[in-house]
Amino acid sequence: MSFLSVSKVSKAFGGNTVVDAVDLDVERGTFFALLGPSGCGKTTLLRMIAGFETPDSGTISIDGEVMNAVPPHQRPTNMVFQSYAIFPHLNVFDNIAYGLRQLRLPREELRRRVETMLATVRLEGLGGRAADQLSGGQRQRVALARALVREPKVLLLDEPLGALDKRLREAMQIELRTIQRKVGITFLLVTHDQEEALSLSDRVAVMSGGRILQVASPRELYQRPNCREVASFIGEMNFFHASVKDIGEKGVTVNAGLLGNITLPRANAANGIKTGDTILLAIRPEQVRVASEGVTGEIITQTFLGERSHFHVKIAGRTAPVAVSGHPPPGSAVTLAFPPENLIGLPSSD
Amino acid sequence: MKSSRLLFGYALAYLAFLYVPVLVLPLFSLNNSAFIAFPLAGFTTRWYAGLADSALQHALVNSLKVGIATALISTLLGLTAARAVTRYRLRGANAALGVISLPLFIPDIVLGISLLLLLGTLGLPLSLASVVLGHLLICVPFSLTVLIARFEGFDRNLEEASADLGEDGWMTFWRVTLPLMLPGIVASLLLTFITSFDEFLVAYFLSGTEATLPVYIWSQLRFPARLPMVLALGTLILAVSVVLVIFAEKLRNQGVKKPVVGA
Numbered sequence: 215m216s217f218l219s220v221s222k223v224s225k226a227f228g229g230n231t232v233v234d235a236v237d238l239d240v241e242r243g244t245f246f247a248l249l250g251p252s253g254c255g256k257t258t259l260l261r262m263i264a265g266f267e268t269p270d271s272g273t274i275s276i277d278g279e280v281m282n283a284v285p286p287h288q289r290p291t292n293m294v295f296q297s298y299a300i301f302p303h304l305n306v307f308d309n310i311a312y313g314l315r316q317l318r319l320p321r322e323e324l325r326r327r328v329e330t331m332l333a334t335v336r337l338e339g340l341g342g343r344a345a346d347q348l349s350g351g352q353r354q355r356v357a358l359a360r361a362l363v364r365e366p367k368v369l370l371l372d373e374p375l376g377a378l379d380k381r382l383r384e385a386m387q388i389e390l391r392t393i394q395r396k397v398g399i400t401f402l403l404v405t406h407d408q409e410e411a412l413s414l415s416d417r418v419a420v421m422s423g424g425r426i427l428q429v430a431s432p433r434e435l436y437q438r439p440n441c442r443e444v445a446s447f448i449g450e451m452n453f454f455h456a457s458v459k460d461i462g463e464k465g466v467t468v469n470a471g472l473l474g475n476i477t478l479p480r481a482n483a484a485n486g487i488k489t490g491d492t493i494l495l496a497i498r499p500e501q502v503r504v505a506s507e508g509v510t511g512e513i514i515t516q517t518f519l520g521e522r523s524h525f526h527v528k529i530a531g532r533t534a535p536v537a538v539s540g541h542p543p544p545g546s547a548v549t550l551a552f553p554p555e556n557l558i559g560l561p562s563s564d
Numbered sequence: 565m566k567s568s569r570l571l572f573g574y575a576l577a578y579l580a581f582l583y584v585p586v587l588v589l590p591l592f593s594l595n596n597s598a599f600i601a602f603p604l605a606g607f608t609t610r611w612y613a614g615l616a617d618s619a620l621q622h623a624l625v626n627s628l629k630v631g632i633a634t635a636l637i638s639t640l641l642g643l644t645a646a647r648a649v650t651r652y653r654l655r656g657a658n659a660a661l662g663v664i665s666l667p668l669f670i671p672d673i674v675l676g677i678s679l680l681l682l683l684g685t686l687g688l689p690l691s692l693a694s695v696v697l698g699h700l701l702i703c704v705p706f707s708l709t710v711l712i713a714r715f716e717g718f719d720r721n722l723e724e725a726s727a728d729l730g731e732d733g734w735m736t737f738w739r740v741t742l743p744l745m746l747p748g749i750v751a752s753l754l755l756t757f758i759t760s761f762d763e764f765l766v767a768y769f770l771s772g773t774e775a776t777l778p779v780y781i782w783s784q785l786r787f788p789a790r791l792p793m794v795l796a797l798g799t800l801i802l803a804v805s806v807v808l809v810i811f812a813e814k815l816r817n818q819g820v821k822k823p824v825v826g827a
């Protein structure tokens with residue numbers, strides 16, 4: 215069994231299923247992200263792991279111990295709240311020391327631990343600062359320090375960077391990753407920001423409507439999404455309808471209409487695809503090539519974003535334009551090629 | 565400008581209207597004459613010396629007893645109700661609040677008479693306890709208002725954060741809830757104490773033989789010679805009330821500041 219294991223956990227509020235038979239396995243010491251749109255049940259799942267909500271069914275276990283009946287104050291987890299929940303009547307030092315009371319440490323040892331933690335989150339010298347005199351970034355660090363100082367088995371972070379502005383958020387992402395490597399504690403981070411999830415974590419679970427769609431490494435998630443929802447939630451993706459002609463040793467041959475017959479590698483097609491199925495072919499904008507042979511279309515828009523510039527091509531007989539990364543060639547007509555090794559086959563959801 | 569001068573004049577008249585009668589009290593309490601009339605007859609403190617009277621002191625002790633009991637019970641009731649209303653989404657919470665606040669809108673004299681009738685029907689004796697009962701009806705709405713405002717400015721996650729950091733319910737109450745509620749609790753205690761201490765009508769109907777201070781003062785007004793002494797007493801009560809009210813308001817407004825970020 216994995217370090218943190220969530221098994222068939224469901225939760226409904228007043229007849230609304232918010233978390234639906236979720237399975238999650240998180241290995242010790244990993245940085246794990248739970249990615250999903252607003253309202254998909256991320257906070258609810260996190261609160262069940264922390265013990266603030268009781269699952270209607272299913273089990274949650276940490277380090278081999280079933281947690282369902284353990285009250286929050288006895289769980290080996292600590293949480294960084296979405297609102298930070300800094301104690302307003304305590305200063306920074308006392309906020310961080312709050313969870314160490316039961317250890318009954320000698321005064322010197324307590325001071326040493328808190329100061330080490332202040333240094334870890336780079337708040338040296340701010341121990342005496344009142345809680346209401348902190349900036350957003352500082353509050354975030356205090357919340358993190360207060361949770362980390364207890365050395366939990368699992369640290370739960372609920373959109374910890376959501377309230378920060380873009381620049382601070384990017385700086386804190388790097389820091390969060392560094393701190394996690396340094397302390398080696400298992401981090402479970404909830405976010406609706408796909409870039410944050412991909413850049414920070416070792417593994418990502420994509421959640422939607424209370425269900426887990428896919429759990430994979432960031433690279434795998436990007437290159438081999440297992441369904442249309444994941445593919446379009448993470449980055450941009452072009453889709454084509456196709457029907458499966460043959461599944462053979464060399465690969466899967468499909469008829470993709472405008473693109474003609476294509477044979478893609480077996481590994482590029484999702485499991486469970488059978489001959490005769492209607493499927494979706496998906497390709498990332500940066501995998502589409504401008505070539506001398508292929509499908510011809512007309513450039514309709516182009517967006518200059520420096521490194522991330524892209525343009526859209528309208529192809530006759532197709533409603534959605536094709537997104538292509540890079541700078542467009544001169545002229546309005548362009549010929550595009552779709553390398554089979556970069557096309558992936560997904561089950562058609564409709 | 566003309567309109568602003570007019571406004572200033574109005575404000576001045578308003579303040580005079582509010583405070584001149586009140587200032588008459590200390591003025592005549594120091595006047596060396598048994599008659600309340602101008603011109604003043606000279607300075608004396610003898611009316612204050614006359615306060616050392618056993619019936620008066622008994623009434624004062626009664627009022628303190630009633631005030632303290634009312635303040636404690638009303639704040640406790642207010643605390644539990646305010647917590648329930650702000651913490652849980654209760655069905656009928658608004659209706660319940662309306663019912664609790666209703667005595668605010670019932671004239672005290674009606675309240676006094678109806679309680680008197682009720683106690684009589686039930687065959688219960690009039691006592692300080694019945695006065696406390698009447699004062700609770702008046703004071704619980706005050707407690708509730710002060711405490712609900714306090715709970716509403718209070719991030720629910722704070723108590724969860726405390727549990728998350730290893731403290732059980734009791735320690736969380738002790739280390740987080742109580743310190744954050746304390747200004748509200750003290751404000752409620754002071755407001756309800758003053759309200760009860762100053763209250764006359766309900767006490768007049770329900771106190772029976774045990775007079776509270778306002779009831780005692782009322783009884784003394786029949787003797788013209790005692791009037792300056794009543795003024796002296798009124799002056800002292802006024803001074804203490806003003807200090808307590810200022811203190812309570814200060815505490816009430818010295819809030820938990822809302823967090824800068826998050827909800």
Ligand SMILES: Nc1ncnc2c1ncn2[C@@H]1O[C@H](COP(=O)(O)OP(=O)(O)OP(=O)(O)O)[C@@H](O)[C@H]1O
Nearest residue numbers: 227228232250251252253254255256257258259406
């Ligand atoms: N205590 C509750 N009572 C009733 N409904 C709730 C409760 N908590 C959450 N919900 C509902 O459950 C759904 C999921 O909420 P949740 O907070 O888990 O979403 P989330 O993924 O964290 O969203 P966000 O990204 O906006 O924070 C929402 O529709 C919400 O209204």
Ligand SMILES: [Mg+2]
Nearest residue numbers: 256257296372
């Ligand atoms: Mg949330």
